[in-house]
Amino acid sequence: MPDLERRLVLLRHGRTEWNATQRIQGHLDPGLDETGLAQATAVAPAVAALSPVLLLSSDLLRARQTTGLVAEATGLTASYDERLRECYLGERQGLTHSEYAALDPEEYARFRAGDWDDIPGAETQTQVAERFTAALREAAAAIEPGQTALVVAHGAAIRTAMAHWLGWPIDWAQDFRALANCGWVELVERPSGRWALAAYNRTA
Numbered sequence: 001m002p003d004l005e006r007r008l009v010l011l012r013h014g015r016t017e018w019n020a021t022q023r024i025q026g027h028l029d030p031g032l033d034e035t036g037l038a039q040a041t042a043v044a045p046a047v048a049a050l051s052p053v054l055l056l057s058s059d060l061l062r063a064r065q066t067t068g069l070v071a072e073a074t075g076l077t078a079s080y081d082e083r084l085r086e087c088y089l090g091e092r093q094g095l096t097h098s099e100y101a102a103l104d105p106e107e108y109a110r111f112r113a114g115d116w117d118d119i120p121g122a123e124t125q126t127q128v129a130e131r132f133t134a135a136l137r138e139a140a141a142a143i144e145p146g147q148t149a150l151v152v153a154h155g156a157a158i159r160t161a162m163a164h165w166l167g168w169p170i171d172w173a174q175d176f177r178a179l180a181n182c183g184w185v186e187l188v189e190r191p192s193g194r195w196a197l198a199a200y201n202r203t204a
Contacts, residue, residue: 005188006140007148007198009050010158013058013066014039015181022097025154026089026122031061039182039204040066044073046204047184052076052150056139058084060154066182067152074150083135086154087128090121114156114174125171129164132157136165140189155179162187166195176200 014036018025032040047070055076057067067078092100092111101108107119117124132153139149155178162185163173179185179201186199 004145005190006143006145007050007189008136008140008187008195009047009052009148009150009184010162010187011043011047011066011070011150011152011184012155012158012179012181013060013062013152014043016062019181024089024093024095024097024100025062026086026093027060028093029061032065036062036181037065037069040069043182043184043204044069047150048073050148050150052148054139054142054147054149055079055152056081056084056135056149057152058082058086058154060085063152063154070150070152076150078152081135083131084151084153085157087116087125087156087160088121088123089116090119090123092119092122114171125160125173128157129160129170132161133165136161145189155183158185162197166197 014032016030016036017033018030052074055071055074055078057063057078057080059080059082071078116122139151143149158179159173159176160170163170180203183201183203187195188198189195
């Protein structure tokens with residue numbers, strides 16, 4: 001029955017100046033800009049209305065700032081987990097997209113298509129999926145049927161982990177449009193124990 005579904009809500013952080021200027025963030029740590037703070041302020045009551053009982057977040061600043069506003073709206077105390085970080089993109093972190101394209105056009109084209117496994121020093125998609133879904137398994141185990149866990153993280157990592165969580169080939173994540181800043185994904189557990197995608201890229 002729908003009211004007995006466990007639910008995971010995966011929320012992307014608000015906008016940073018680096019998002020606005022197309023600079024690759026990865027594990028680098030810019031904070032939210034004014035637009036991002038406004039987005040997080042707007043989304044906080046929207047996700048609070050989903051009645052989460054558990055709040056988890058990436059430990060990167062842009063996620064923590066978003067989570068702080070969500071925590072105020074929900075009354076929950078957040079836990080922070082480095083496994084929920086964005087994909088680590090090695091030597092390409094800090095570059096703008098135009099700088100990356102000029103440096104290595106073929107590699108950049110693969111990156112834009114969602115394939116970053118050959119980026120020097122970067123995590124593979126499988127590594128990202130496995131660390132992120134390990135945190136999701138713990139979150140799911142901590143809630144009861146009918147309850148919701150809310151996870152604040154990063155767009156590419158969320159899409160990659162979503163595919164892995166649902167048992168899809170990881171490269172299927174490339175078929176989903178990038179999550180909007182403060183867009184969220186909803187995953188629900190069916191009576192069979194399998195999980196289903198209930199919503200993608202919802203926004204306030």
